[in-house]
Every structure is written in C-alpha cells, then in structure tokens.
Amino acid sequence: MSSIRFISCVLLVNVWLFSGVSGFAPVDVYAQQVPSWQAGNSTFNGTGYDLPSPPPAPAASSPSPAIGALELPADTPESISPGFSDLQPSWGGEFGLSPASLDTPIVAPEETVVETSSYSDVISTGQPVESAPLEEEVVRWYHRPWIWMTQGWDNHAEFGLDGSSGNADTLALQTGLEMKRKTDAYTLALDFDYRQASASSVTTEDNGRFNLDYDKLLNNSNWSLFGKFGMEFDKFKSFDLRLNLNSGVGYHWIRNDTTNLVTRFGAGASKEIGAPDDSWIPEAVFGIEADHQLNSRQKIKGKLDYFPAWDDFSDFRLVTDVAWETLLSDSDNFSLRLSVTDRYDSTPQGALKNDFYYSALLLYKF
Known part of the structure; x- marks a missing residue:
C-alpha cells in the first residue's frame, strides 16, 4: 500500500505541474511559437492555409531580439502558385528585388571641346584635363623646313x-615651278622654268632659268628693301650659265589681297660663265611688277626688269613677262595660264638679241 500511495502522489504532482497552477508555461505556449502545421495540426480552411499569428515584439530591453515573421513583397502573379496569394497580398515580379528609385536622374557632364592641335595647347588654355594623351605631336628639327615651305605659301x-608631225616633226615642252610666300612684313618668291623644243629630231631650243626674289617692308611703311638672284642657261647662247645679283629699294604703290603694284631701283652685277667675256659687269636695275585679281576665277600679272651696265646704258638686258590665269575647276587646284615672255640682250656676243616665247600651260596648285 505504501508503494501505491507513492505512485499516486507522483501522478498528482505531475497533473498539478502541467495544469497551469504553478508559474511554468502551459503547453499552449509551444503552440504559439511553433506553426500548427509543424505541430501536425491542419490549418486548411477550404481555399487556403491560415497563417499563425506572429509572436509579440520583444521588449526594448531584450538582449537578443526575436526574428520576425517573413514578409513577402507585393505584385506577384497568381500563376506562380495557386492559392499562394492568400498567404500574402502578392509577390513582386522582381523576385523580391524592387528597383531602386532615384530622386534625380544622373546626367554625365558635357565635355568641353577645345579646338587645339596638341596637348600643350590644351594646357595653355587653362582647361581641366583628366589625363595626358597617349602621344603628343612632336615636331623634329628636320620637319621645320617642310612645314615652313608648305604653310602660308x-x-x-x-x-x-x-607638237606636230607630217612634213615637219616638232615637239615643244615647257615645265616649271612657282612658290610665293606673302606676309605683312615681307614677300618671298621662287620661280623656275625649263623649255625644250625639237624639229625633225633635232633640238632647236634648250634653256632654263631660276629666280629668287625677296622684298622686306621697312617699319610697316610703303618702302622696302629687296634682293634678287638669278641664273640662266641656254644651249644656243654664247654662254653656258649667266648669274646676276642685285639689291636696292622699292616702293609699294598698292599692296593688298587683290592688287599689288611695286617699283624698284638698285644695283648689282652679272657674269656670263663660258662666254668670250666672262668678267663681272656692274649694272643697275630698274623694275616694275604688278598683279591684279580680276574676279574669283581670273588673274593677270606682269613684270619688267631693266639691267643697264653702269658704264654704258646702251649695254643692257631687258626681261618682260606677261600672263593671264583662269581657274578650270571649283577646287582651285587646276588653272590655265597663257603667257608671253621676251628676253632681250643688246650684246649677245654672236647670238640673236631677242628671244620671244609664248605658251599655254596647265597649272596645278599645291
């Protein structure tokens, strides 16, 4: 009987402990913390499943906050899982990742365009530069002559x-090069031409000339100082090569972009190499040069140089050039020139005094 009473007391104590009389939590607390479906209880209501109510929020003084219930974003199509929308209003089409919204759009700043040719030019303008270019244009010393000869000229x-063929076979050829650089301070001109003609395979003409003219204005006035250098060779003259050097002063009556008129006076000397008299002959020089732009396509120009010997003005040379040019294309590269040249020498030393040339030339500008 004592053992039966002991077992009965133990059972009474267990019933009392789990009946909620003491301060221990009843079994329902476990049901509130664990979803009913995990505890083996069905929550299907006919159309979906009832979610358990979330547990109360932990107190602020709690050292370890409780994990809240899972919240699902909105806007999920019903096709993901039938009846799933009953658990939450909807599920986002971005699978829970909503796109971030910007208060103001980000616009890249406009780049400042600096029309410069090199990195050093950009620095000189004061513009901010993020990084230096990969390669800066470098001009070597041997590039300078070509740059100078092609810019501003x-x-x-x-x-x-x-030519002709038949009773008389003739062929005439003329070629040349002209380069001119004109600035507010000076004018530099180079002129070279060569002529050759033949009749019945016999050369009847073979000559050429080169002229270099430099004209420097004095203190932006109409007066200038000039220098001239010339070479001429002619197979049918009494000399092999003629040289002349002259300098002096000039006066520019008109000097602008459409019309130029200048007169010159100076002194110098000439020498005929290979002639019976090959000594240097002192001589004066009188000259006049003019050109005029008739319109956008046509231009005329002329030049006359008179070289008399200082001791005898009846011993002289006279060179005259007259030309008319017209553009052949809108590109300004091709032109047609009709020119007339007369070279007179009062003392030809056994040759004819006068040589007269006329020609039609095609010009290519570069």
Missing part, C-alpha cells in the same frame, strides 16, 4: 606640251 607646278 601659294605654290603651283606648271606643264605645257605641243
């Missing part, structure tokens, strides 16, 4: 050809 090459 008015250059053209010329070529002319005519």
Whole structure:
C-alpha cells in the first residue's frame, strides 16, 4: 500500500505541474511559437492555409531580439502558385528585388571641346584635363623646313606640251615651278622654268632659268628693301650659265589681297660663265611688277626688269613677262595660264638679241 500511495502522489504532482497552477508555461505556449502545421495540426480552411499569428515584439530591453515573421513583397502573379496569394497580398515580379528609385536622374557632364592641335595647347588654355594623351605631336628639327615651305605659301607646278608631225616633226615642252610666300612684313618668291623644243629630231631650243626674289617692308611703311638672284642657261647662247645679283629699294604703290603694284631701283652685277667675256659687269636695275585679281576665277600679272651696265646704258638686258590665269575647276587646284615672255640682250656676243616665247600651260596648285 505504501508503494501505491507513492505512485499516486507522483501522478498528482505531475497533473498539478502541467495544469497551469504553478508559474511554468502551459503547453499552449509551444503552440504559439511553433506553426500548427509543424505541430501536425491542419490549418486548411477550404481555399487556403491560415497563417499563425506572429509572436509579440520583444521588449526594448531584450538582449537578443526575436526574428520576425517573413514578409513577402507585393505584385506577384497568381500563376506562380495557386492559392499562394492568400498567404500574402502578392509577390513582386522582381523576385523580391524592387528597383531602386532615384530622386534625380544622373546626367554625365558635357565635355568641353577645345579646338587645339596638341596637348600643350590644351594646357595653355587653362582647361581641366583628366589625363595626358597617349602621344603628343612632336615636331623634329628636320620637319621645320617642310612645314615652313608648305604653310602660308601659294605654290603651283606648271606643264605645257605641243607638237606636230607630217612634213615637219616638232615637239615643244615647257615645265616649271612657282612658290610665293606673302606676309605683312615681307614677300618671298621662287620661280623656275625649263623649255625644250625639237624639229625633225633635232633640238632647236634648250634653256632654263631660276629666280629668287625677296622684298622686306621697312617699319610697316610703303618702302622696302629687296634682293634678287638669278641664273640662266641656254644651249644656243654664247654662254653656258649667266648669274646676276642685285639689291636696292622699292616702293609699294598698292599692296593688298587683290592688287599689288611695286617699283624698284638698285644695283648689282652679272657674269656670263663660258662666254668670250666672262668678267663681272656692274649694272643697275630698274623694275616694275604688278598683279591684279580680276574676279574669283581670273588673274593677270606682269613684270619688267631693266639691267643697264653702269658704264654704258646702251649695254643692257631687258626681261618682260606677261600672263593671264583662269581657274578650270571649283577646287582651285587646276588653272590655265597663257603667257608671253621676251628676253632681250643688246650684246649677245654672236647670238640673236631677242628671244620671244609664248605658251599655254596647265597649272596645278599645291
């Protein structure tokens, strides 16, 4: 009987402990913390499943906050899982990742365009530069002559050809090069031309000339100082090569972009190499030069140089050039020139005094 009473007391104590009389939590607390479906209880209501109510939020003084219930974003199509929308209003089409919204759009700043040719030019303008270019343009010393000869110049090459066959076979060829640089301070001009003609395979003409003219303005006035250097060779003259050097002063009556007129006076000397008299002959020089732009396509120009010997003005040379040019294309590269040249020598030393040339030339500007 004592053992039966002991077992009965133990059972009474267990019933009392789990009946909620003491301060221990009843079994329902476990049901509130664990979803009913995990505890083996069905929550299907006919159309979906009832979610358990979330547990109360932990107190602020709690050292370890409780994990809240899972919240699902909105806007999920019903096709993901039938009846799933009953658990939450909807599920986002971005699978829970909503796109971030910007208060103001981000616009890249406009880049400042600096029309410069090199990195050093950009630095000189004061513009901010993030990084230096990969390679800066470098001009070597041997580039300078070519740059100087091609920038600021008015250059053209010329070529002319005519001939005949039959009773008389003739062929005439003329070619040349003209380069001119004109600035507010000076004018530099180079001129070279060559002529050759033949009749019945016999050369009847073979000559050429080169002229270099420099004209420097004095203190932006109409007065200038000039220098001239010339070479001429002619197979049918009494000399092999003629040289002349002259300098002096000039006066520019008109000097602008459309019309130029200048007169010159100076002194110098000439020498005919290979002639019976090959000594240097002192001589004066009188000259006049003019050119005029008739319109956007046509231009005329002329030049006359008179070289008398200082001791006898009846001993002289006279060179005259007159030309008319017209553009052949809108590109300004091709032009046609009709020119007339007369070279007179009062003392030809056994040759004819006068040489007269006329030609039609095609000019290519570069």
